[in-house]
Amino acid sequence: MSENPVRILIPEGRTLKAAEAQELGMIDALADDPLSAARTMALPDRLATAMLPEPATDPDAVAAARDAVAKRRPHQIAPQTAIDLVEAAACLPLTEALRIERAAFLDLRTNDQAAALRHLFFAERAAMAQGREDGADIARAVVVGGGNMGTGIAYALAQVGIMVTLLETDRKGVDRARANVAALYDQAVKRGKTSAADARAALSTRHSFHIGYEHLPPADIAIEAVFEDMEVKRHVFAALDAALPDNAILATNTSYLNVNRIAETVRNPLRFLGLHFFSPAHLMKLVEVVCADTTSPETLASVMRLAARLKKVPVLAGVCDGFIGNRILTRYRQTCDIMLIEGALPAQVDAAMRGFGMAMGPYEVQDLSGLDIAYANRKRMGWKDKPGFRYISIADCVVEETGRLGRKTSAGWYDYTDGKPTPSPRINGIVTRESARAGITRRTFTDEEIVDRVAAAIVEEGFRILQEGIAEKSANIDLVLVHGYGFPRWRGGPMHWAGRKGLSTILHHIEELAAEDPLSWGAPALLRQAVAEGKTPEELEPQDLRNNRLEQNR
Structure with missing residues (x-):
């Protein structure tokens, strides 16, 4: 087995940061001003580097790559083909390896899997482009419900700089919500997504916790994330409607319930819609944007803008059971x-x-x-x-x-x-x-x-x-x-x-x-x-x- 751990880049389509690429020997140097550095860099002897040595064969590394890709991308043709071609590069003359690579490319680009991946590539970009131009920016939000869904939504909003008030009905609920949010930051630190200092700063400056609906701070949007009960949700929105400014967007995170019926409790239903996040809300990219019969174009545009800011894939849906x-x-x-x-x-x-x-x-x-x-x-x-x-x-x-x-x-x-x-x-x-x-x-x-x-x-x-x-x-x-x-x-x-x-x-x-x-x-x-x-x-x-x-x- 190779002494170095196997890095699977080509079969998984991985992108690298510059430091990792330098560590792997893929680039020679890093510079804050790469243009100036390039102008002063001594050029290598082109003749000496024209014929690079053939890479050494490593059957164990190839086998490890195949096993890893089979687990992570089962049923897919292209990743295993890519490993075949990398293996061939160490065994065949350059002209023969290039001929095989060209033939593989021509075969792969016309198969069903390639067509499927292209279809999704363009569908995703079309969906995410919906919020780039219209709508108002959202700076402050209220999230109702401190369970897993509510805290995931609150955490996601805070990551893009939105000030979030998480609302619960009593002190016990607030303590639980605070602990749930803190746990998400702890997970982010463990995964290397943020530092402990930055996590503490975000938790203290972007999050607040509130008991009940009285004296709520102003907000541009309120998102309800309580359990699936029509009467409970209608009560929540009647209270939010009374507590927040008339222009605040009101969104329900219901998974199944009739958004139009929930909207009946709101004085201005033009500002109401469904915003169905998927659990865990801070990780899942999908959000169904459910347009009620009364939702205004302005409300819809602002929510699409928010989805784009969250780097979500927003899909517009009509009202039916389960959307x-x-x-x-x-x-x-x-x-x-x-x-x-x-x-x-x-x-x-x-x-x-x-x-x-x-x-x-x-x-x-x-x-x-x-x-x-x-x-x-x-x-x-x-x-x-x-x-x-x-x-x-x-x-x-x-x-x-x-x-x-x-x-x-x-x-x-x-x-x-x-x-x-x-x-x-x-x-x-x-x-x-x-x-x-x-x-x-x-x-x-x-x-x-x-x-x-x-x-x-x-x-x-x-x-x-x-x-x-x-x-x-x-x-x-x-x-x-x-x-x-x-x-x-x-x-x-x-x-x-x-x-x-x-x-x-x-x-x-x-x-x-x-x-x-x-x-x-x-x-x-x-x-x-x-x-x-x-x-x-x-x-x-x-x-x-x-x-x-x-x-x-x-």
């Missing part, structure tokens, strides 16, 4: 639950989706976030008694009969030993029992069937979201699923992936599923139109979407 991301997530989970009752098991579904490239499977994710969250949402939506809806009992039985809520209770869809998940015989028993209760003869699912069914459900829901005007364009759905829900970046998001796979194939699959289970499946009119016209989701123009909505609303 873009959580609406699709709900459909995704429901589809997986149907496969459970028909014959699959949680660990198999998770493995199949990881094989597709998802960061985690749906049941692993639920164990991480807590089964109580999805359980409460199902109760809120009345799934058990919802007409025209196929209710699957398994997830509710797990919570109600066992009290298992995931990692927080050391047991959920999986059993946990020393923090490591293993398939649970008890959960598998509930799954098979509920199949029998429903009169279903269980069958075997292949991983391919699982992936195809989940992908079809996500794409179907994505077309409904486009059809209803919840998303402006298909690229926004791709951004939400990639940045918020672990959809593989190298597939470009579900809508882009569907276009590359072939919408006619997906439509045919949905029609087959609808024939078997009409309560759960049905082809959206916009999908049928796209297939009839031979268009991909990205090629659907605003006029296509408007006409489809008009037809739907007649």
